[in-house]
Amino acid sequence: MDQHHDVPKIHAAHIDAVTGQATTGHEWDGIRELNTPLPRWWLGIFYATIIWSFGYWIVYPAWPLLTDATRGVFGYATRSDITVQMNELKAQRAALAAGMADATPAQIKADPTLFQIAMAQGKAAFGDNCAACHGVGGAGGKGYPNLNDDDWLWGGSLDAIMQTLRHGVRVAGHDETRVSQMPAFGRDGMLKRDEINAVANHVRELAGLSTEPKANLALGRKLFADNCAACHGPAAKGNQEMGAPNLTDAISLYGMDVASLTETITNSRGGVMPAWGGRLDETTLKALTVYVHSLGGGQ
Amino acid sequence: MSTAEADPDDIPLFAASRKVYPQSVSGPYRRAKWLILFLCLGIYYLLPFLRWDRGPHLPNQAVLADLANNRFYFFFIEIWPQEVYYFTGLLIMAAFALFLMNAVAGRVWCGYLCPQTVWTDLFLAVERFFEGDRRERMRRDEAPWTIDKLWRKSAKHAVWLVIAWWTGGAWVLYFADAPTLVRELATFTAPISAYVWIAILTFTTYSLAGIMREQVCKFMCPWPRIQAALTDDEALNVTYRYDRGEPRVSVKQAQKLKAQGAPAGDCIDCHQCVAVCPVGIDIREGAQLDCIQCGLCIDACDTVMTKIDRPKRLIAYDTEINVKRRMAGKPPVYRPLRTRTLIYAALILVVGGAMIWQLATRRTADISVLHERAPLFVTLSDGSIRNAYAVRLLNKRPEVRPFALTVDGLPGIRIDAVGVAPTADLRPVVAVDPDSSREVRVLVTVPAGVPLEASQPITITASDLFAGETVHATDHFMARGGKP
Numbered sequence: 001m002d003q004h005h006d007v008p009k010i011h012a013a014h015i016d017a018v019t020g021q022a023t024t025g026h027e028w029d030g031i032r033e034l035n036t037p038l039p040r041w042w043l044g045i046f047y048a049t050i051i052w053s054f055g056y057w058i059v060y061p062a063w064p065l066l067t068d069a070t071r072g073v074f075g076y077a078t079r080s081d082i083t084v085q086m087n088e089l090k091a092q093r094a095a096l097a098a099g100m101a102d103a104t105p106a107q108i109k110a111d112p113t114l115f116q117i118a119m120a121q122g123k124a125a126f127g128d129n130c131a132a133c134h135g136v137g138g139a140g141g142k143g144y145p146n147l148n149d150d151d152w153l154w155g156g157s158l159d160a161i162m163q164t165l166r167h168g169v170r171v172a173g174h175d176e177t178r179v180s181q182m183p184a185f186g187r188d189g190m191l192k193r194d195e196i197n198a199v200a201n202h203v204r205e206l207a208g209l210s211t212e213p214k215a216n217l218a219l220g221r222k223l224f225a226d227n228c229a230a231c232h233g234p235a236a237k238g239n240q241e242m243g244a245p246n247l248t249d250a251i252s253l254y255g256m257d258v259a260s261l262t263e264t265i266t267n268s269r270g271g272v273m274p275a276w277g278g279r280l281d282e283t284t285l286k287a288l289t290v291y292v293h294s295l296g297g298g299q
Numbered sequence: 300m301s302t303a304e305a306d307p308d309d310i311p312l313f314a315a316s317r318k319v320y321p322q323s324v325s326g327p328y329r330r331a332k333w334l335i336l337f338l339c340l341g342i343y344y345l346l347p348f349l350r351w352d353r354g355p356h357l358p359n360q361a362v363l364a365d366l367a368n369n370r371f372y373f374f375f376i377e378i379w380p381q382e383v384y385y386f387t388g389l390l391i392m393a394a395f396a397l398f399l400m401n402a403v404a405g406r407v408w409c410g411y412l413c414p415q416t417v418w419t420d421l422f423l424a425v426e427r428f429f430e431g432d433r434r435e436r437m438r439r440d441e442a443p444w445t446i447d448k449l450w451r452k453s454a455k456h457a458v459w460l461v462i463a464w465w466t467g468g469a470w471v472l473y474f475a476d477a478p479t480l481v482r483e484l485a486t487f488t489a490p491i492s493a494y495v496w497i498a499i500l501t502f503t504t505y506s507l508a509g510i511m512r513e514q515v516c517k518f519m520c521p522w523p524r525i526q527a528a529l530t531d532d533e534a535l536n537v538t539y540r541y542d543r544g545e546p547r548v549s550v551k552q553a554q555k556l557k558a559q560g561a562p563a564g565d566c567i568d569c570h571q572c573v574a575v576c577p578v579g580i581d582i583r584e585g586a587q588l589d590c591i592q593c594g595l596c597i598d599a600c601d602t603v604m605t606k607i608d609r610p611k612r613l614i615a616y617d618t619e620i621n622v623k624r625r626m627a628g629k630p631p632v633y634r635p636l637r638t639r640t641l642i643y644a645a646l647i648l649v650v651g652g653a654m655i656w657q658l659a660t661r662r663t664a665d666i667s668v669l670h671e672r673a674p675l676f677v678t679l680s681d682g683s684i685r686n687a688y689a690v691r692l693l694n695k696r697p698e699v700r701p702f703a704l705t706v707d708g709l710p711g712i713r714i715d716a717v718g719v720a721p722t723a724d725l726r727p728v729v730a731v732d733p734d735s736s737r738e739v740r741v742l743v744t745v746p747a748g749v750p751l752e753a754s755q756p757i758t759i760t761a762s763d764l765f766a767g768e769t770v771h772a773t774d775h776f777m778a779r780g781g782k783p
Contacts, residue, residue: 036314037311037312037313037314038312038313038314039313039314039316039514039518040313040314040315040316041316041511041514042313042518043312043313109718112718115718135673135674136673137671137672137673137674138673138674139673139674139677146674146677148674148677148685148687149677149678149679149680149685150679150680151679151680246680249680249681249682250678250679250680250681250682250747251678251679251680294717294718294740296677296685296687296717296742
């Protein structure tokens, strides 16, 4: 480093003896920082990136304004980009969905390719429309049927599932909707409090569950035969035609404890599911049918 | 410490690189470098065209990274994405090989095998062909532009670009069927990504091997820094034997001094070692970070020593310890087998052995099981408990294989697969296409009355009905534990 010192400088830099390099003047416990110049190529790239950024400002949306942002000379926008991509995707899917449009759920189930598409589409549609009540995996909850088990109120065949999906349950204005109406035996004064307790205990007896010690099972048996057997059957095995649940199996939609049964008999139950026909297109309905059928309970 | 003073503002913002004009040299190390260069580049440029018959449906290129189909082919080895740990093994072995090389003979990798060195060497040869040797190049660079200078420079850059382009072109051939891709490239029907990658690699080869050269080693490469921490006094590094070379005196003066009985070194300070150095250093300053250990200074020095009738190898692959021993009048010792080298070699053998063992016992089928979480389990109407799993079966053979699924671990346990018909003995049989995988939803049921904890292990087994190969995976069967 040959430095000329015509004028005395106030900041005199320290020169490191070993390397002959100037130091920055910083010192920590006797250790000084060498002021090594950068390689020219490094500096060149640094300047190039700065120039590059000006190009970016011009080409792409960059500067936020009060209500908008600068548009960039190409009018590039992520939103229009995604629209193009979505349209491409739709066109791609349309080709796959063409086979779905003409096939029945049973045919879709039998065709490995269509089945795979239906499962993917059905899973997505299920997450969007059904998971809110039935849970992500169709596990349901109290009052919302578990779609993974083998117990069906209205039948678990492909056609039965499709009909339930399309027309819903207890939807006003849909002729083919699933309707069942259990009387509110308590609220409407058909049975008294102790009679309801007797019926509830008898239902537990039918399902093979323990009963309360002071329960009048004989009365319950008689009342069940008179009031309930018409729909639930004499052995309480239920009836899918009428949407009457089987009371003897291990699964229950509203609970088999005395309190829940008392509530059911007193006020009746009546879950509602929207009719998805018209809201979802036919292909999606079919895909959902196949998907729900494959959850594990399909008949 | 000096107390000389300078204004910090006077320090330039950048330091221009000093252009290195390596002189040509001949000798055993130069010959070794040429041999390695032709070998490495020959393999690199021609390997994609080597064929390897794998039967129908599979590519017949010996080395192929088939990104579209998620397969990597290396001669008889076919690697699936989930077996990418083979590359981890290779990387570990490569790292230890580098450490071992370094412990035995310093940065031989840098001097002979590193792609940066190999291509720089080739580019230098082209430069020498058009622009002449060191002095001529230096003179021409300082001289004003003439037609002669212009065409020589243009021709050099043109040939550089062709080599760079061919380098990038060879690279993309490893990712697609080489003969097909060459035809597509020639007829401009190849995928756009092929052209983009060729352009990128043409640019990097041209700029790194042609323009940046030794600066890549000095500023960009991390290995010199790591290497400096790994080397030791017993590693064979390119060493100036200062015990023999110092003091430096001319040939004539040496005769005079010797006649007087005064000490005279063998180094005549001819600077040939500096002139031939591709990184432009003076090896006589001792072991240094910038030295790539290519040995060209040894060839240069040997040539001079032969001319002035002195013993060769004033500069040689030697250890710092031996220079000091010779100065002390002790005989030199070479210990290539040291704790350090033995540990590196052992680690290479362990990792390599593990990989070979893994390859040799590699299955051609695989199973992976994922328990479905929503719901964890389902109670069926008869009180039995059912769990659902996503089972993925892999078939690495080139034919369709039927796998029968069975499950063990609990009394009365049963397995069904959604959309798959069971055989007569109630085992679902899943057919998996050649060289692919298939996922099926599997339902595992345990009858009512079997005492169940919240979670218990089960084993799902897939058996190839024809070949008999079985694979299994363990998972958990969930239930509402503790309640009857």
